[in-house]
Amino acid sequence: MDEHVMELLGKSRAVVREGKIVEVTEPKISYCPLFRKLYGMERITKDEVVKNLRYRMENFGLFTAKRKILDERTFATFGTSEIFFSCLKSGFLDAVVIAADCAGTVVTSNPKLVQGLGGRISGLIRTSPIPEVIERIEKEGGFVVSKNAEIDQIKGVLFAVDKGFKKIGVTLTTPEEAKACAEIEKNRDVKILKFAVHTTGVDWSLEDALLFDLITLCASKSLRDKLRGVLKAQAGEAIPIVAISDFGKLALLERAKDLDGILIISKPLPYLSENQPKPLV
Template identity: 40%
Template sequence: MDEHIIEALGKTKIVIKNGRIISMGKPMIKYCPLFHKYRGIKELNKDTIQENIEFRIKDFGMCTPKRELRMRDFLSFGVSEIISTLLEDDIIDCAVMVCEGAGTVLITQPELAQGIGGRISGVIKTTPIKEIIEKLGRENVLEPDTAKIDQPMGVNKALNEGYNSIAVTVASLDDAKKIKKINSKVYVFAVHLTGITRKEAEMLFKTADIITSCASKHIREIGDKKALFKAGYSIPIYAATKAGEKFIKKRIKKIGGLKEKKNPKLPYPLI
């Protein structure tokens, strides 16, 4: 069976089978400044979301055997870009990420981190795609036969294989907590957080190293008060630890600084 469930463009739930959209939910927000800037999308609705997902399937083979996994550094700023820089500079030796068609994977190459994380954010459930798994290496996939997504198990796999400095992306507070219990030195990057509760947001700032705001009003309110460092304007990324601060600043230095924005556009509505 070939079925991939993702959340994208305002956390819209989208089901893709055999390279085609089978079902599509409703977006949680109406406007995202990133998609406006890079894809010219002024409003997130059924038509614009469908058009963008179909473009991704055609352009780089999202959720298909033709998936292009590598992506060069475009000097932009986000979690996958930070992780790519950390791999490139040998600050971490492994990133535990999620890729459609493979599930939880161990990534050691910057271009793969960028190509996997930079092109698609919220993979909720997926099934194995042989061609993707072969490109990544079966040995780097948590469960090649099922494409299971389990970030804490992925961290365990990385530790068992001898990696010493590990970053991991998580989309839930529960995963962040489990991973810090497994090994408190693993760097946790919290992503895909639109719609989380205030309590979850507060706990993330006590658990994760780097937190992206997405369209969360709670992340912004708490981050603006408690974060050690904040980068970005429309969709800020926050550092909750000294390590997180160092990582964000390293990426900023690599791209030659962040330009100050006057009246930055924000996601709408913040939720």
């Protein structure tokens, strides 16, 4: 029996078994600017979470053998997968390490695969292997690191290094993973873009936050407060992606090169509009 667990809008947790939604928890966040913009969602409720998840499953095949794995359409202008898409396309990165439903940790240099897999999921906790999806991922230039669909980003980074990639992007969720990546950089002569994702509710120290190159602030109150005065750059003002390092700043600029209608201003960072997620936690 395949089972998939993912945290999604409002930091609600959903469980999907055999293609059916069997559990959804109450959301902790009641308002998200991104989902208001995309779907007109004024308030995040459990019913809205179920509706949105069902939409993703029906239209993109999430958690099923019908999973659509390639895409190049923009979901969020400066989303994680969109930034990786641009960085791979330009050669700024050689490969990225992402988590994918039905496959676990995946290493790839194919920007369309990154957008197809990463652009439609949120905080994937665990997943089960679906052979048809894994086969299609591998045909499109993806390496599935563990055939049991384990999500282990450090194992994925080491896999990428062993394949000869030198400039690697990776999504991470803990400072411990960022420290492990720093050790790999030191010992293996590679450069790793460490991208912190799914940060709602985290309470990292400033020292821990500074281990990353890029961070999506999600609905994190702690990171909005602690990162004042230390940021190199920022994209977006409602749910900002912030650069901690020069490497992260350059990655944001790679994404900006792919876009029209860009406004570049100088402000104390983080620069936050009134239209923030509610509540910040």
